[in-house]
Amino acid sequence: MTEPRPWTTREDVIARLERLWSSGRLLAAAIGGEPVLPLRVSVRGPRPAEWGERFEEVKRWIRELDEGTRARRGWGYDLEWTEVKNRVVGAQRIPTSITIPTEGDAWKLLRKLREVESFRSLAETTLAVFPELRAWLARWPLAVLEHASDWERVLSVLRWFRANPRPGLYLRQLDIPGVDTKFIETHRGLLGQLLDLVLPEAAIDVASTGAAAFERRYGLRTRPVLVRLRILDPRLRIQGLSDLTVPVEELRSLALPAARVFVTENEVNGLAFPDLPDAIVIFGLGYGLDRLEELGWLTERKLYYWGDIDTHGFAILAKLRKSFPGAASILMDRKTLVSHRPLWVREKEPFLGDLTGLTEAEQALYDDLRWDRLGPGVRLEQERIGFLWVSRALQEAT
Numbered sequence: 001m002t003e004p005r006p007w008t009t010r011e012d013v014i015a016r017l018e019r020l021w022s023s024g025r026l027l028a029a030a031i032g033g034e035p036v037l038p039l040r041v042s043v044r045g046p047r048p049a050e051w052g053e054r055f056e057e058v059k060r061w062i063r064e065l066d067e068g069t070r071a072r073r074g075w076g077y078d079l080e081w082t083e084v085k086n087r088v089v090g091a092q093r094i095p096t097s098i099t100i101p102t103e104g105d106a107w108k109l110l111r112k113l114r115e116v117e118s119f120r121s122l123a124e125t126t127l128a129v130f131p132e133l134r135a136w137l138a139r140w141p142l143a144v145l146e147h148a149s150d151w152e153r154v155l156s157v158l159r160w161f162r163a164n165p166r167p168g169l170y171l172r173q174l175d176i177p178g179v180d181t182k183f184i185e186t187h188r189g190l191l192g193q194l195l196d197l198v199l200p201e202a203a204i205d206v207a208s209t210g211a212a213a214f215e216r217r218y219g220l221r222t223r224p225v226l227v228r229l230r231i232l233d234p235r236l237r238i239q240g241l242s243d244l245t246v247p248v249e250e251l252r253s254l255a256l257p258a259a260r261v262f263v264t265e266n267e268v269n270g271l272a273f274p275d276l277p278d279a280i281v282i283f284g285l286g287y288g289l290d291r292l293e294e295l296g297w298l299t300e301r302k303l304y305y306w307g308d309i310d311t312h313g314f315a316i317l318a319k320l321r322k323s324f325p326g327a328a329s330i331l332m333d334r335k336t337l338v339s340h341r342p343l344w345v346r347e348k349e350p351f352l353g354d355l356t357g358l359t360e361a362e363q364a365l366y367d368d369l370r371w372d373r374l375g376p377g378v379r380l381e382q383e384r385i386g387f388l389w390v391s392r393a394l395q396e397a398t
Contacts, residue, residue, distance in 0.1 A: 007061050008043045010068045013077060013098055016041055017106050024141045029103045030116050031123045033138035037106060041098045043079075052088035065095055068109075075108050077101075115145055122151050130158060130198050140193075147190065153179050157191055158198050165203035166219025174220075188214040225291050227251050228267075228284050232276040233258060243271075248291050255297035256280055260398060262330070263289060263320070264306040265313075266382045274391055276398050289316065293323035303327040304397060309337045310379035311351040314358060314366040321357035331393050334365050337380050339389070347379040 016039065020026040025036045043065075046058050068076045080097040100106050107116050122144050123137050137144060147154060160176045161167075167174070172181050184191065188211040195218055196204060208216035215222045224247035231242045236258055238244070246254065260279040264270055270283025285291070292298060303324050307313035309332050320327050337344075352370050355363070368374050 005044065005047075007045055008041070008065075008098070009061075010065065013041055013068075013100070014109055017100065017110050020106070021110055021112065022142075024139070026103065026106060027112075027116065027119055027141040027145075028138040030120050030141070031127075031134070031137060033141075035103075037103055038099050038101045039106075041100075043095045043097055045094055045096075048084075048086060051086040051092070055088075062093075062095065065098075070101075070105065075105050077105065077109070118148055119145055122148060126151075126155060129155065130194075132197055133194065136193065136197055143190065147187075150183070150187070153183055154187065154191065154194070157184060157187075158194055161195055161203075161218060162198055165199060168219060168221060170221045171215060192217065224249060227282060227291070228270070229280050229282045230270060230273060231256070231258070232262075232273055232279040232281060234275065236278075236280075248294055252295055252297075259302060260304065261298060261301045262304045262306065262394075263292070263327075264382065265308065265316070269306070269382050269390075272387070274394065276394060279398060289320055290323065292320070298324060304330045305332075306330045306382060307332060308379060308381050309365075309369075310347045310381075311366065311370045312347070314362060314369070315351045315353070315355060317362070318355040318357045325357065328397075329359075329362060330397055331382070331385060331390060332365075333361065336385065336389065336393075337365070337374075337378075340380050340385055343380060343384040344375070345379050345381060345384075346377040348377065350377055 017026065020036055020039075025034065029035055029037070046054065046061070051058060065079060066072060069079055070076050071078075078099045078101060079095045080099065081093045082096045083091055084094050085091045100109065107113050119141055123141075126133055126137065126144075144151065156176050156179050160174065160179075171184060174181070174184070192211065192214060199218070203219065205217050205219070214220070226245050227248050228243075228245045231237050231244070234242070236256065258278050258280045260276070262273065262279065262281040263285070264273075264281060264283045265285070267284045270281050273281045282292070303320075303326065305317050305320050305327050306329070307316050313332060317327075317329055317332065347369075350370055355366060358366060369378055372378070
């Protein structure tokens with residue numbers, strides 16, 4: 001027995017319109033975007049056998065479709081008809097297609113007139129100041145509606161940045177009436193799209209991308225990168241201070257007289273470093289240690305790097321050597337690894353790329369680690385190495 005198939009209803013037509021609305025194309029037409037109407041929808045109606053079996057349902061279905069037409073209500077859709085002959089009920093008129101002729105009819109069918117008027121008003125206000133945003137408004141009209149209650153503040157931010165390109169201020173220092181720091185922070189994605197369109201090219205750092213780089217991209221000051229260091233020689237302390245956290249910009253001019261500089265990832269290791277003559281330790285930078293290349297005076301020091309004995313530790317070492325080719329590794333050798341076998345852990349996401357700048361011994365150990373020749377994901381973390389072992393290695397280095 002053939003399953004009855006559903007007949008096209010007004011709800012089916014509205015569902016087609018809702019898809020056009022959700023894409024933004026239907027709303028874009030409110031400001032002269034690409035027209036998507038008239039829209040013609042084929043009507044799926046009763047099979048010949050159903051005329052006799054379900055005649056009352058067929059008549060009700062035709063009546064309900066007809067009630068939504070422009071001929072009946074003054075707005076809505078138009079029906080196209082054809083005449084069919086049925087041996088049971090005789091000749092009958094049946095709808096074969098539905099046409100929504102205009103955007104106005106579609107907006108009424110969707111009950112979206114209020115949203116359309118809101119969008120038109122916001123678009124008019126926007127284009128009066130930023131005509132260059134017309135294409136964006138037509139592409140993202142629903143984003144405008146989503147932020148309708150905040151749109152005036154969005155425009156205030158755009159006006160301010162256009163009047164003050166690359167201001168060199170912290171976000172907290174911007175004095176925009178009605179706009180606070182939190183508003184800009186929580187709307188960076190939207191504001192970034194719009195600022196890219198309304199600002200001159202010279203006001204945009206195109207190399208800085210993503211919401212996290214909002215400040216750099218539009219010329220705001222960013223939180224300074226801080227470098228933490230300890231002065232390991234009591235004779236070299238600054239006014240008695242041995243533990244310092246300094247913005248990298250200021251550390252450029254603080255050419256400490258120490259002949260040896262140790263760099264380590266782990267913060268606790270940096271704090272536990274013993275006193276050493278003529279030495280300092282910099283710690284806690286991880287992959288961010290590329291900022292050390294800004295400290296020109298480090299090229300005149302003997303530099304040592306101590307990282308985890310794992311694939312990422314050697315990747316960081318290789319990265320450091322791009323700026324400081326003479327940097328030596330410490331406590332990242334095969335003897336240290338093998339001597340601490342009971343303390344090995346597993347590296348969950350190893351780095352498998354090729355590295356340059358490693359010594360022959362370092363490269364051999366790195367290859368053994370990345371290809372699991374010593375076991376799956378072998379890793380020895382810095383803080384697992386015995387402190388007596390560390391102290392001896394440091395004494396040998398100095």
